[in-house]
Amino acid sequence: MNPSAIGFVHVSTSMSNQKKLEAELKAREEFFSAVAHELRNPLNALHLTLVGLSRAQSGNSPLPPEQIISRIDRASAQVARIATIVDTMLDVSRISAGRLIFQLEDFDASPVLADVVDRLKNPANLSQISLSMPPSLLIRCDRARFAQIASNLLSNAIQYGNQNPIEVHLESDGSTLRLQVVDHGVGIADEDQERIFERFQKLGKDSVNTRFGLGLWVAREVVRALRGEIRVSSQLGRGSTFLVELPKLCSVEAAAPSG
Amino acid sequence: MTNGHKGTILVVDDDRGAMEALSDILEYEGYHVQRAQNGLQALEYLHKTRPCPNLIILDLLMPVMDGWEFRMRQKEDPELASVPVLVVTAIGATAGIDAVCVLHKPVDVDALLRTVARYCD
Numbered sequence: 001m002n003p004s005a006i007g008f009v010h011v012s013t014s015m016s017n018q019k020k021l022e023a024e025l026k027a028r029e030e031f032f033s034a035v036a037h038e039l040r041n042p043l044n045a046l047h048l049t050l051v052g053l054s055r056a057q058s059g060n061s062p063l064p065p066e067q068i069i070s071r072i073d074r075a076s077a078q079v080a081r082i083a084t085i086v087d088t089m090l091d092v093s094r095i096s097a098g099r100l101i102f103q104l105e106d107f108d109a110s111p112v113l114a115d116v117v118d119r120l121k122n123p124a125n126l127s128q129i130s131l132s133m134p135p136s137l138l139i140r141c142d143r144a145r146f147a148q149i150a151s152n153l154l155s156n157a158i159q160y161g162n163q164n165p166i167e168v169h170l171e172s173d174g175s176t177l178r179l180q181v182v183d184h185g186v187g188i189a190d191e192d193q194e195r196i197f198e199r200f201q202k203l204g205k206d207s208v209n210t211r212f213g214l215g216l217w218v219a220r221e222v223v224r225a226l227r228g229e230i231r232v233s234s235q236l237g238r239g240s241t242f243l244v245e246l247p248k249l250c251s252v253e254a255a256a257p258s259g
Numbered sequence: 260m261t262n263g264h265k266g267t268i269l270v271v272d273d274d275r276g277a278m279e280a281l282s283d284i285l286e287y288e289g290y291h292v293q294r295a296q297n298g299l300q301a302l303e304y305l306h307k308t309r310p311c312p313n314l315i316i317l318d319l320l321m322p323v324m325d326g327w328e329f330r331m332r333q334k335e336d337p338e339l340a341s342v343p344v345l346v347v348t349a350i351g352a353t354a355g356i357d358a359v360c361v362l363h364k365p366v367d368v369d370a371l372l373r374t375v376a377r378y379c380d
Contacts, residue, residue, distance in 0.1 A: 041364065044365040045280055052287065074280070162323060
């Protein structure tokens with residue numbers, strides 16, 4: 001054995017580990033930066049709502065009670081947004097550590113989906129959302145995670161749907177549940193259709209114009225851990241269709257994150 | 260000034276909660292507010308509306324058309340180029356965006372209103 005060769009292999013391995021560590025630290029830094037950015041938007045909306053309320057009530061023309069209540073409700077909605085971001089951060093942490101835990105139960109998916117649509121179809125969203133589903137669709141799954149998947153897809157459709165109508169379809173085919181969310185908005189370029197499901201995707205012309213989306217990554221990881229699949233078909237400028245297929249009788253195992 | 264109010268402001272932001280809250284503050288102060296959810300909607304409004312607004316309050320990260328591209332297209336149009344822009348953004352690096360003022364979210368409302376008054380009163 002040539003001692004010089006052993007030395008060379010050792011140095012090469014150390015450099016490889018060093019690069020891996022640097023990449024992980026950079027990824028972690030980007031993650032925290034992305035989260036801070038995401039939190040600033042609802043914090044700003046909450047701040048502006050409260051400042052506006054304070055200025056109006058201490059000025060010469062205080063607001064009538066119904067307008068005060070409306071602004072307080074809007075402030076509450078921003079708090080809910082912040083809570084969702086925090087929950088997403090925790091999900092990312094759990095998924096990354098392979099610690100995603102499910103509580104499987106038998107329930108009717110139809111009213112759960114209807115609740116999600118009702119919640120997101122508030123007056124602030126100008127998109128029309130139509131829902132087609134059977135009167136009842138019994139499944140065995142994690143109720144909260146099913147609602148989360150539907151919510152993430154519908155929120156994405158609202159954000160990128162350019163205020164055009166959105167269709168949500170729920171159906172089953174034998175042993176499989178199918179959830180489809182269709183928007184007619186900006187669409188996704190072919191080269192981005194896989195990247196939107198990645199954790200640290202950057203969509204935009206350059207590194208400055210970044211929009212980090214964790215919702216789709218979390219949705220995919222949860223769907224896969226439930227032994228389902230999620231796919232997108234899209235045309236730039238025409239809109240996107242997201243399709244989730246889940247077994248009606250879910251069984252799960254702890255899954256390592258896929259990326 | 261038009262229609263008895265102080266001036267017209269175009270607010271461009273894809274965050275509806277922030278848009279509504281900022282519009283409430285500006286309207287309470289007597290300004291007329293128009294809204295757009297992205298740069299493309301803002302350009303469409305500007306092309307069909309005369310006179311132009313006194314000020315544009317612009318978010319940077321938006322779908323469809325972001326703030327950078329909107330600003331580039333605005334400056335290319337001689338009829339729109341002179342409308343001043345106040346940037347409100349959640350990101351730290353604004354990459355040299357050309358604006359009369361850049362404010363970071365959560366916004367200092369007093370600083371925003373001082374800049375608005377400079378261009379709209």
